[in-house]
Amino acid sequence: MRAENEEVSFEEWKQTMIKNCPTFQYWDLVLEFEILALIFIRAHRINDFNLYLESLKALTPWFFSLDHINYARWIPIHIRDMESLSDNFRNEFEKCWVLRKTHSKFSCIPIDQGHEQNNELVKGSGGAVGLIENPTAFRRWMVAGPEQARLLTEFESQFMGEENSWCKQHEQGLSAQDLFQKHANSMYQTMTGMGNPFKDNCLELLALDSHNCATEGVVETIRNIKRIGETQYQNYVNVVIKTGTVSIHKPIKKNSIPLLKRQSSKPATKSVQKIASLRSDCNLFSHLFIASKFRDGDLDDFFLYENHPWPPSISEHGKLCLPNRKAELLSCLGGSFVEAPITFHAKIFDGPAVVHCLPTKVSTFEEYANEVFLPWTS
Template sequence: MKKVLKGSQLATASNQRVVLPASIKPHVFTNLAWDSIDRLEETLTGKGTSHRVNGIVVQANVYGPQLPRAELPHIEKLKQRSVTIEDQELGVYVAGARVGPQPLPTREHCVQETKEAALLACKKNLVWALARKTDTENQTIPSWTGFNISTRDQEPISQDIVGYLPTINSPATQLTTVFEILNQSELIRKELHLETIVVVMDQALYAKATEIAWKHKERFSNILLRMGTFHTICNALAILGKRFRDAGLKDICIEAAIVAEGSVNGVLDGKHYNRAVHKYIYEALMRLAWAEFTPWVEDSVPEKSGMIKSFLDNVKDMASDLNQQTLNNLLQSPLLAELITLWTDFLEHLRHNNGELSAFWMSYIDMAEDVILGLLRASREGDWELHLHAIRTMIPWCFAYDKINYARYLSPYFAQMTNLPEKHPSVYEAFKTGQFSVQLSSNNPFGWIPVDQATEVTVNKDTQTPGGTTRFSLNAGAVKHYYITAEHRSAFLGQLREMVQGNKSEVCHAELQRPRIQKDEEAVSAVVSLIHEWVNPFAEKRDLINISTAKAAPKEIASDLIKAYEIGEQCYATFKDETGERPTSKEIPLPNGNQQAENIQ
């Protein structure tokens, strides 16, 4: 049954309604994102706080004729001072026997296609690192994000439309709630007349949603579930911190004063997304590696030494006039192609012929560049092939460092995404144009963000504002009134904040401002100086030691650390062989720890 209330109003199987904002148009590719939200009621014991699910709908701005909207119904004024709310309990969903997905092999030629995107990203990162080295005393080149903003000045910017969906007043940990999410998503798909709709979730929600979707393939066959990139990046940061924390990374962060001692554990656990720690460490290690590169070239291929000087002169010219055209000219130059070949050979030397310590810290550069910066760049540039490359590179690290849930679910996720051209061609074409990310900024050409991150900075931010849910009433009636209008108040709050803050188009990004550029340079220089004082991992052959204390790792531990990625790759291959690239029913723990019988309303 359909009614019209400032948009399309849909009745779900549980009698709840999905209200689509009037700005959302039919026949336009759409992303949905759902995320759990914790309300901050103040209770004496800390118990009794509510846990609900927020949702957003995202569409690209399209221009052209639009279908007329149905007229709003006339509502008689009753002059009531209170609102009567009917209880709308969700229909009960019980799982029954588990059913996994059909085996789906990875398209290997798709994996080969992603390597070109990874090579281009590697070139951009190398040019950025070299540009930052041109004049460290009077640094004018911004850090990684600022550099990419400056070199995309010719890219068109079109803000996406983000609408808020009604809050689902039920904990996200329950399968009943996830079943309702899928039902509402399917109703939205039908209302928008779409062949397929994309639904983005964090790993915890994704695991439950895929379990239900696999069991009811026909019912939810037109919903494409995606694991949120933002939460995947946070997991990658945690892996990086776990691997290098006790090898000297924690000491570097504290001694170089790039992280306060009280915050360092949270940073290394991947809980502080906005900290630039790993960008600093990555750039510092790149500088240390480059310092060893020139002597290596003079010894190995002395006839190429002049080529390096010529290329650095070109980098200086680009740095003096930093824009997209000068960067593209440099990327297309034969000198860079020749240099990349030499640089790749040198990095292979550091990985395999320069001792365990060098190989270990080269894995930091590889993880930071291929996974973390790869996922970031893919989202911010809308590069789908680079996204797939970063996911593929990350999977073995998840196996190696006991990120079991991500290892299990990223494997079938990656296989499904490589098969999009055959299974969901319309979604694949949209993703190729960058519509797996969201453009919220009106002036940042490097400002696309993951869809699941968009929920954090839009609806979650607006509903968590102090005064909105802090010191919130525990009265049952007040809570019900709050939830029935939560998405509307959140949307109004976001619009009000935008009006009060004014147009920010004239304010440049923080990393482009002179004080921030100097601060970033001081942080990187501090890390480089500190490592020089301790142990430079690339200077000479060494066994695996802690670079801050010089304490050697036991042989068996050193062997495991050096072979971690290889071990993870073997586990990934075994997992694919045994399960057909899908998590098995036996291995996945039940969400609520209890077996349930099937009964779907």
């Protein structure tokens, strides 16, 4: 037994909260996923190829559990290819798998991002508008554009001077740090004003602002989503990559697990709903027939009340009937219309209909009222 005043380690407290509070487990998963994404970015920025592979391995199970089929199919192959590089080739590959355009710290970028930045330099301020329609001019621009961008970059570097190797990353500046501290304090004050949501060991998944509860299916997803992804990832690696017993082109079955904003499944067809309704009615009438044999029941009195959870006259399987056209409402009148009386005390006109019927050869609302609308109504 643990004493009441004995301190609990952070890891033990965390595991206890994860076990007892779905809201805590949800935000723990969010924090873990965001840290993985930041580590993945960090691997590129500091040119750490091993960290890149490890973070990619940690992210891949999420592609399986969240049904990102293309990523789930091909990223394990990419990881296998990168791990299969020979030592000599890998040493050379690690020197050029990212680009460094400046001497600033934490500034390496992936090769495709470097290509996009070079394309922006080649296009210039005006872009490539109009060149696609002229094949000769477009071909000349494609050949000479990169060279012109290179000469321009070299000229600017000579004019501005070489950058110092000790140059800091832009977010290490004082203004960026002050802004980050301001945002952190603002978030802390907001969370403090709303109250600590992790103090209550609530057994439901709650929204922090509105305290709305998620469904049981979403809570079950929070409990098992990580395990589902890791299991599918390991099984895919074993049967597709290691043993090769399953083709890589075999369809990957989607999990379709309930999420906070995932669309609900398609509703049943009208025929299925009608059959279910008839079965419910038959069950109700059979119970009524049995009860009427042993009790004095009045069927006429029973049928005075609705035996459905929703009125069948204005709804269909729980959904309100909405006519597609206003003309469908006329069928309810039975085709019998009352003629307008000869004598009356007042007339009521449909204002928008009158406006559309009257001519509009005026330029202002005042002229329309004085010259058209008011004379017609009087």
